[in-house]
Amino acid sequence: DVKVTQSSRYLVKRTGEKVFLECVQDMDHENMFWYRQDPGLGLRLIYFSYDVKMKEKGDIPEGYSVSREKKERFSLILESASTNQTSMYLCASGTGTGTYEQYFGPGTRLTVT
């Protein structure tokens, strides 16, 4: 089975702190994604990566950056956390060939106070 793990299930940070969310997948997938989920807004893509050191902006990249130094690991960085970044953050991975299916991690519930 594909496994996508995220470094924390719950996180509480203060406004202005730098926040790192890490995601690791064990299926050698080329593509990795970061989403946030908010009530009534569904899943919105923040950033994605289709190869090591490659990244592309998604629909809502403002206030975020990402890093992909190794194929299995994709990090989301909040440079200076703000209260409007309180959300559920979901990481996903996918093969990029032959199927559009993405496999999700359990999510990180981030609260910024």
Add this chain to the structure above:
Amino acid sequence: DQQVKQNSPSLSVQEGRISILNCDYTNSMFDYFLWYKKYPAEGPTFLISISSIKDKNEDGRFTVFLNKSAKHLSLHIVPSQPGDSAVYFCAAPEAGGGNKLTFGTGTQLKVEL
């Protein structure tokens, strides 16, 4: 602009009855659709998909119907079970590579005893 729309934020169904979740899309270039299921505090899990060359795909209690002329798809669950209570998202791959998915806003299904 929301290219994949789920206009019903919630749906309540009695156990044993049919649940019908609807999804509309605006981009006629979409040629593949996926449904995901999400429980609270967990990541979404893939449920079923359909290619535009088909108008129906079935997997056990779950059937997805696609009406290309109406740009509409629906997920039927029959019979509904309490364990089906979750948020359901429809999604479609975007053009441009990387297998990005555009998600709808989700429908909360509640199956009551």
